[in-house]
Amino acid sequence: MSKILVPTDFSNNSYNALYYAARLFQNRECIFHLVNVCSGDNSPDKQKAKIESAQDLDAMVHRLVRDVGENTKHTFKKVSLCSDMTEGVAQYAKDHHVDLTVIGNKGKEDIKHILFGNNAMQIVREISNCPVLIVPLEIDFKKVDKIAFTSNYINPIAKENSKTLQFFCDLSDSVIVPMSIEEDKADAASEKNKADFLKEIGQKCSKEVELPVFDGKVNTILEFVDLWSIDMLCMVYYPHHFFLEFIGKGIIKELNTKLNVPFLILPHNPS
Incomplete structure (x- = not known):
């Protein structure tokens, strides 16, 4: 049974993340951990906040x-936490050994909770035991036919991450579309990492797409997602190297406004 953590601030965007996950996992037995951080641990109104949260x-x-209708394969655990937002969610994910965390990319404007921005990146950095799926602003659910995996293969792709990709393929009978950006020179170690990964995912994989940078790396990725009709984008989170070229230095704001498919972020060292 898959254990799926869905943090929520009760905004439409966090609900949409839950809705998307429920549709994506409709044929799988799951327990959804719905977690609301309702107040700080030292708040004088903590008990009232917990009642309202419940x-x-x-x-x-x-x-x-x-x-979505009643689904006998799905059960729900509803949790109201009094803690720091990021630390509370990350600790809950670790303590309960969740398999996936799903968040929306926007929260209530007047409550700085789950945002596809600093708080989302804090959650990605803190949750190292499972993948994080970020669902764009109120998108409609559609079957996932193509999952793009993007990397420069500076680091080996962990076998556990390859298995996660294969698991997501099995959910919707999807195909993995590997995509890489042409670099100035080939690196033997990166080529080996790529070959090992492509061998690992085997029959789930289509032919690799390699593109030159024509308008910055982010726009190259976005154009690829659009032209190849990609339904989900996937990357591995690294504290340094490739991932931060896309997420760091303000580029995340550009992805936030332009990326219109779910973003699956795999941990560097999956447990």
């Missing part, structure tokens, strides 16, 4: 059942 979590589940 009520809103109940309403969220009722809304989901109304929208």
